[in-house]
Amino acid sequence: MLATPPFAQKLRSARPRLAGWLMALCALALAWGAVPAAAQGKLEAQYEASLAGIPVGKGAWNIDIQDDVFSAAAAGGTTGLLKSFTGGSGTGASQGRVVNGALVATGYQASTTTQKKTEEIRITLDKGNVKDFAILPEPPVDPDRIVVTEAHRRGVWDPMTASLLRVPGTGDPVSPEACHIGAPVFDGRMRYDLKLDFKRMETVKAEKGYKGPVVVCSLYFVPVAGYIPDRPVIKYLAAQRNIEIAFAPVAGTRILVPFWLKVPTPLGPAMLEATSFITSAQPPRVAKTQ
Numbered sequence: 001m002l003a004t005p006p007f008a009q010k011l012r013s014a015r016p017r018l019a020g021w022l023m024a025l026c027a028l029a030l031a032w033g034a035v036p037a038a039a040q041g042k043l044e045a046q047y048e049a050s051l052a053g054i055p056v057g058k059g060a061w062n063i064d065i066q067d068d069v070f071s072a073a074a075a076g077g078t079t080g081l082l083k084s085f086t087g088g089s090g091t092g093a094s095q096g097r098v099v100n101g102a103l104v105a106t107g108y109q110a111s112t113t114t115q116k117k118t119e120e121i122r123i124t125l126d127k128g129n130v131k132d133f134a135i136l137p138e139p140p141v142d143p144d145r146i147v148v149t150e151a152h153r154r155g156v157w158d159p160m161t162a163s164l165l166r167v168p169g170t171g172d173p174v175s176p177e178a179c180h181i182g183a184p185v186f187d188g189r190m191r192y193d194l195k196l197d198f199k200r201m202e203t204v205k206a207e208k209g210y211k212g213p214v215v216v217c218s219l220y221f222v223p224v225a226g227y228i229p230d231r232p233v234i235k236y237l238a239a240q241r242n243i244e245i246a247f248a249p250v251a252g253t254r255i256l257v258p259f260w261l262k263v264p265t266p267l268g269p270a271m272l273e274a275t276s277f278i279t280s281a282q283p284p285r286v287a288k289t290q
Helices: 006-013 015-030 080-086 232-239
Strands: 041-051 054-065 069-078 088-099 102-114 118-126 129-136 182-186 191-205 211-225 244-249 255-263 270-281
Touching (some): 041 255, 054 255, 191 244
Antiparallel strands (some): 069 088, 118 129, 244 255, 255 270
């Protein structure tokens, strides 16, 4: 009988933790504060996820910013060896209006499917405040989970809308100033803050599409409510000071989105990186005249 590869043995023993790391990786990649936008642009991107250098997932991300409405959508799933251990897939989407140049989300939907269950999350927002939300099927109440209050659900961004980060000013948006921002996020279950510090500038080259500078920021995760304090993944991420995220621009706008994300884990470095990053500026619509 063939011996089980050492990495496969490691994956089997760490199966519950792997699911947590991948969910945390995706959440961090999407959770960024959206502020007033400018101009119009589109992004069509493909990403690959790896753990300790082993490919474990793929995904797609599409963003469309028009003069009065916007939409963003992502989908992905596990691949390769990991799929046989913790197979899963997920989708997320948000939509809303552009009001005085600001992106104002009105709705967010997400769905995740694993070998054990499918879960859906729905959030309705009004000017940054959560009007209502639901998790289907409704999860059981855990007495150890810190309660999310109504105050925690005010002045927040949903994870998908928060993927759009705007750099103010008139200079090059791919600059250290992009790291001078934070994001309060509510994902339907958990309320947390994400904070940035400038790290360095780099040049990247996708296999298809974008080639140019990115701004690399240190990323700090601060749980606020809706989490279980003794959960190992939460404790580890909150203590981490070596998470890095690189932002690249959407053409024709001052919007930056993650190009890659690196998260150290006890199982090895987790990485989410764009392989295709195709972005284009969209001309403003001209009002029709008689």
